[in-house]
Amino acid sequence: MRAPLQWVLWDVTNTLLKVRASVGEQYCKEAERMGLNLDPVEVDAAFRQVYQHHCSKYPNYGITHSMDGQTWWMGVVQDTFSHCRVFSDSQKALESCSSLGLKLGVVSNFDKRLERILHVCGLLPHFSFLITSEEAGVAKPNPSIFDQALQKCGTLAASVAHVGDDYVNDYLTSRSMGIHGFLLDRHNKYKNSVPRQHRLSSLEELSSHLQLHMQ
Incomplete structure (x- = not known):
């Protein structure tokens, strides 16, 4: 049964x-507030490279390296994934x-x-x-x-x-x-x-x- x-x-x-938007687009908006003019396509490519590196070196948000999610995302635009x-x-x-x-x-x-x-x-x-x-x-x-x-x-x-x-x-x-x-x-x-x-x-x-x- x-x-x-x-x-x-x-x-x-x-x-x-x-x-809502690509990571590159969101990061570039944040960068504009600091007077930086960046190319979203280049930022997107850079993010993918860095993200894959961190996933490989510190898998699962660095939990095995005594990191938490907030620390793992340090350097990432604040609240990217809340948009x-x-x-x-x-x-x-x-x-x-x-x-x-x-x-x-x-x-x-x-x-x-x-x-x-x-x-x-x-x-x-x-x-x-x-x-x-x-x-x-x-x-x-x-x-x-x-x-x-x-x-x-x-x-x-x-x-x-x-x-x-x-x-x-x-x-x-x-x-x-x-x-x-x-x-x-x-x-x-x-x-x-x-x-x-x-x-x-x-x-x-x-x-x-x-x-x-x-x-």
Whole structure:
């Protein structure tokens, strides 16, 4: 007998929220306040290089080097990732999950500022708990972060769904654990590699997919 669906876990970045402008554009705006005139394309390229270096040298926001998220982002324009735009289908999708009697949680490769960001965007009240990679000590695709989420849910993986936009971090990892993983594929990149019943072109499709697992 199939276990009834009870929870939906959510990725955040590029699933529920996206940064309004490129990192280069945002940094250049800050630089203008100090009288500097920089090229957003060059700043974008520099950011990607530095970001990858820090990820490699100090993985998961430097937690193994006694750093916290704020320290890790030192030198990064303050509140870069708080300048977010909520996708037009996010709020309704979260409300639809709640109306189905499902509880919601977050599993995100982010630091402790995520709670404040979700609060500013008006999404925080939807969630019973948040697990960030900084607090968990591991990042997706490490299955341990999902194990911690399942402990928070207090139920079996078969009673949990997960929604995210990353093929490996979100879809493959959650599915490998027996969670009902759904890949948010807004640009149809994976239409030939992910079964249609596991793939969402928009969050508007989520409710009907979840109801199939509740019957």
